[in-house]
Amino acid sequence: MRRVLIFLLVLALVAAAALFGGYRYWQSRLAAPIALEEARLYEVPQGAGYHRVVGELAREGVIEEAWAFRALARLEPHSLPRLRPGEYRLEPGMSGRELLELLGSDRVVTYPLTVPEGWTFAQMRELLADAPKLAQLTAELSDEALMARLGREGQHPEGWFFPDTYLYHKGVSDLEILEQALARMEATLEAVWAARDDDLPLESPYEALIMASLIERETGAPEERPEIAGVFKRRLERGMRLQTDPTVIYGMGERYAGNITRADLREATPYNTYVIDGLPPTPIALPGRASLEAAVNPEPGETLYFVAKGDGTHHFSRTLREHNNAVNRYIRNR
Known part of the structure; x- marks a missing residue:
């Protein structure tokens, strides 16, 4: 009887050792790096279940021992992530458990x-x-x-x-x-309009949006935006036409081929500010915040004209004579 008990005890110890060894081996397979040599995308399809995803990953060679992942669903179902549809970037060296955690996260590509x-x-x-x-x-x-x-x-x-x-x-x-x-x-626009100057010749946020689009199209130099806004403000206050080329181009639409002629400047379109008074009927572009802020907070001064110098900036003038000299210098001579 004693020998039987010893035999059973030894058998139980061997079985326990085998189970423990099997458990450790199974856990090591889940912790092992996935079978990738370079990063790749994998998409969890909409409505796909855990076993379907494991099967796809195995067929695509991402995981080599699918049995370990299938066993996880039976032995530790509480540890399974809730897979979320979307594209994920799989990286070499990530473990099987890290892979599952990724596919249940919001870290989509x-x-x-x-x-x-x-x-x-x-x-x-x-x-x-x-x-x-x-x-x-x-x-x-x-x-x-x-x-x-x-x-x-x-x-x-x-x-x-x-x-x-x-x-x-x-x-x-x-x-x-x-x-x-x-x-x-x-x-x-709402926030910018709330912080506007008190003496603007603009009557609504939409007019500020229109003005900002003109400023945006006139210059790519951030420091010039408030001064260009100041020129436009003073011209509006004095009843002068804005005479800005980007409005002519916008009014030409697909006919614009890279150059503006004198005939284009005389053409009566709703947007040609050489012909119409005041602002065009709509914006002519998508302005950024800096242009919006310049439109409602123009720089004070006396300049009424500006001309492109050819380097992305402009020469500003107070008088028509000074402006014509600048045009001769920067446009006609060039």
Whole structure:
């Protein structure tokens, strides 16, 4: 009887050792690096369950011992992450457990979409249409239909979308990016308008948006924006036409081929500020915050004219004679 008890005890110890060794080996397989030599993307499909994902990872050679992951579902179901649909970047050296933790996180792959300051809404739409992995919901919509979809029926789209870098992941739509950009511009314009100078010749936030778009298109030199805004303010106050070339270009639309002629300056379009008084009817571009702030806080002074010097900056003049001399120096001679 004693020998039987000893035998059973030894057998139990051997079994326990085997179980412990098996458990340690199983845990070591989950902790081992996945079978990748370089980073790659993996997408958890919408609605995919744990066993389906493990099977796909095994077939694609990401994990070599799928049994260890399947055993996890039976032995430690409480430790399984809730997999989230999306694209994930798998890195060499990450363990099996780190892989599972990643696929249950919100660390999906994101893509940047940069809308430069001064671009037109048409250019922004082209950028959205070409963006990789971005769901296209508005590509077939006209501008009018798009604004109605955004809850802004009858509103001209130009100027209303804040230029910035937006991050998105696969599954996000172009409509969502537009909603973000519209909300950003409306909030920024509201804040800027609230901090405006008291003596502006502008009657509404929308006029400030129009003015900011002119400033944005006139210069890429940040330090010049307030002075250009000051020139425009003084011209409006004196009843002088703004005479800014970017409005002529915008009014020409697709006919613009890189040069403005004297005939173009005389052409009567709703946007040609050489012909019309005051501001154009809508913005002509997407202005950034600096141009918005300059539009409502223009720099005081006496200058009424400016001309491009050819290096990205402008020469500012107080009198027409001084301006004509600057034009001869910087434009006609060149």
